[in-house]
Amino acid sequence: MVGWLTATIFGFLVDLVAGISSDGTFSWGWVILSLISTIASIFGVGLLAKIPGLAKYLKLIIPWLDDLVRMIPGLAKLTVWFDDPGKWIWKNADRIKEILQGKWGTWAKEVLTSLAPYIKKWTPRRFFLSVENFVRNVGLASIPEGEGASGESASAHETVLQVVGNAARGVEADQVLPQRYRLEPPRGDTVTGIRDTQAGRVSRTTGRPVGAPVIRIDRPHRGAQHPHVNIKTLKPDPHYRISPGILRAAGGLARGLEAVGRVARPVAIITDTVRLSVAISEDEGIGHNTVRTAASVAGGWAGAFAGAWAGAKAGAALGGLLGSVIPVLGSAAGAAIGGLLGGLIGGIAGSFFGSWAGESAADAIMER
Amino acid sequence: MALLVLRNQPGVVFICGIEGWLQSSDEEQQWQHMVTRVVQYAFESRPVTFITVAPQPWSIGHSIPNPFQLKTNQGKFLINSVDQCSNELLAEIAESDEFHRGLLWLAAAGAADVSRLPRVIMDGNALVSDPEGDVFEPGPNVSKTEMLLLVADAHVIHWSLPGRDVDNLEAELLDMMQRFRWRLSQESRNPRRLE
Numbered sequence A: 001m002v003g004w005l006t007a008t009i010f011g012f013l014v015d016l017v018a019g020i021s022s023d024g025t026f027s028w029g030w031v032i033l034s035l036i037s038t039i040a041s042i043f044g045v046g047l048l049a050k051i052p053g054l055a056k057y058l059k060l061i062i063p064w065l066d067d068l069v070r071m072i073p074g075l076a077k078l079t080v081w082f083d084d085p086g087k088w089i090w091k092n093a094d095r096i097k098e099i100l101q102g103k104w105g106t107w108a109k110e111v112l113t114s115l116a117p118y119i120k121k122w123t124p125r126r127f128f129l130s131v132e133n134f135v136r137n138v139g140l141a142s143i144p145e146g147e148g149a150s151g152e153s154a155s156a157h158e159t160v161l162q163v164v165g166n167a168a169r170g171v172e173a174d175q176v177l178p179q180r181y182r183l184e185p186p187r188g189d190t191v192t193g194i195r196d197t198q199a200g201r202v203s204r205t206t207g208r209p210v211g212a213p214v215i216r217i218d219r220p221h222r223g224a225q226h227p228h229v230n231i232k233t234l235k236p237d238p239h240y241r242i243s244p245g246i247l248r249a250a251g252g253l254a255r256g257l258e259a260v261g262r263v264a265r266p267v268a269i270i271t272d273t274v275r276l277s278v279a280i281s282e283d284e285g286i287g288h289n290t291v292r293t294a295a296s297v298a299g300g301w302a303g304a305f306a307g308a309w310a311g312a313k314a315g316a317a318l319g320g321l322l323g324s325v326i327p328v329l330g331s332a333a334g335a336a337i338g339g340l341l342g343g344l345i346g347g348i349a350g351s352f353f354g355s356w357a358g359e360s361a362a363d364a365i366m367e368r
Numbered sequence B: 001m002a003l004l005v006l007r008n009q010p011g012v013v014f015i016c017g018i019e020g021w022l023q024s025s026d027e028e029q030q031w032q033h034m035v036t037r038v039v040q041y042a043f044e045s046r047p048v049t050f051i052t053v054a055p056q057p058w059s060i061g062h063s064i065p066n067p068f069q070l071k072t073n074q075g076k077f078l079i080n081s082v083d084q085c086s087n088e089l090l091a092e093i094a095e096s097d098e099f100h101r102g103l104l105w106l107a108a109a110g111a112a113d114v115s116r117l118p119r120v121i122m123d124g125n126a127l128v129s130d131p132e133g134d135v136f137e138p139g140p141n142v143s144k145t146e147m148l149l150l151v152a153d154a155h156v157i158h159w160s161l162p163g164r165d166v167d168n169l170e171a172e173l174l175d176m177m178q179r180f181r182w183r184l185s186q187e188s189r190n191p192r193r194l195e
Helices: A002-018 A028-048 A051-071 A075-091 A093-100 A104-122 A124-138 A151-176 A244-283 A288-325 A331-367 B025-043 B087-095 B117-129 B166-179
Strands: A181-183 A190-196 A212-218 A228-231 B003-009 B013-019 B048-053 B067-072 B075-082 B104-108 B147-151 B156-160
Touching: A075 A093, A151 A244, A151 A288, A151 A331, A181 A244, A181 A331, A190 A244, A190 A331, A212 A244, A212 A331, A244 A288, A288 A331, B003 B166, B013 B025, B013 B166, B025 B087, B025 B104, B025 B147, B025 B156, B025 B166, B048 B117, B067 B117, B075 B117, B104 B117, B117 B147, B117 B156
Parallel strands: none
Antiparallel strands: A181 A190, A190 A212, A212 A228, B003 B013, B013 B156, B048 B075, B048 B104, B067 B075, B104 B147, B147 B156
């Protein structure tokens, strides 16, 4: 009961998060859709969880149904279509009930354990070999030549996956949260910049500010013959001249961050799935490795969100403080730089810390 | 004290800008007041086409009626056509970040004709992006369409082929200038009230 209640409350909270888009805007449409699916699943649980009970009563009418099939020609053909799924539901009624009641242990056991042999069969050798080669080539770990995908090399694979996964989780958490400072997209003569999403005119459709750039890095344009940095919060806007090399580097960095942001979610999900699958494969079911890896993944996500949120706040505060003593920057621009970097760095650091904390907690519990 | 530059070539171009940088929030507000007045004077109660360069989800064009997206070899554009433009909408446009950055252009109604849009966009790009060009000159490629936009980091209003008599506007701006205690730059040409 407590588990069901917790899952329901958590489900409703997740519904609210579903309304937040990557650009920081909030739309009720997604929340409503998500709420509908949650409510449907709650009612679904109430109905479908009764399958084993209903089965008792169904058995009473089966002889009568058999007579009906004999009496109506063609009905026998129809029943064939429903025969196999019906038998499967009949056989697995208890499991379905547990899954629908949110008993995640059953879900993980059923789904992941049944997937494990296939993952083991199709992925590991090729995957381990390529990861091993990658690790060897980039020098992330020294792996003796000739050693297979086990022992030290397996732990190196795990480390690489963990590092990539943690970084991707941090970036993704920073993107999903409605952070105040965001990268300004390249438009017109602007190559990149930082946008304050809480500034600017108020939208007539959403009733919220549409945001405005605080800092802009511009290429030469009419009235400005050199690449320059605009700081809109300083009076007068200083138009700091920069070299074409810095302009190119800033544009490249912004494009790189945008690309990383676009792939962060799939990379995080893939690394988590591979890590969990490998752990299940090693345990041949659910064992110590699986619990430890699951705790690492869950802790990593929680840490990433907490870190991105706290990092952005702390970064903005620190940046604002530093900016106020640097006359060429100003506190608003300092806060923008600090907030943007703080969210990203905080997200990644939080993911690493959360992952480590999750593993440590799992180890401590398993040792008891 | 800000220096106002006025250049009026009747029937060809009307240019109004400031020399140097605005030094305070007060000056910024006063300049915004002038910009808003020019935009309202130019297109109040007239059909207008708004062209937004590289539109974003927060672009003001999305909240204006009849938006449609146009993709050309010069990029993506959001186009809106409004039959009767209200003063409130024009003020909102004039104060928007996109207009200040030269990313939102106002063109005469005929510009909405899809076959003419690429030419209009080319004219707009030439006005905004030419780093060598003098901001107070119409440039070698004079626009073939009536078009109003802000260039040079929102320091210069450029109204090509004005569709309204600009002499009255010039007089209004000179009045404002005196009220704000601004000075008229030596760069100015043909400000009638000065003569």
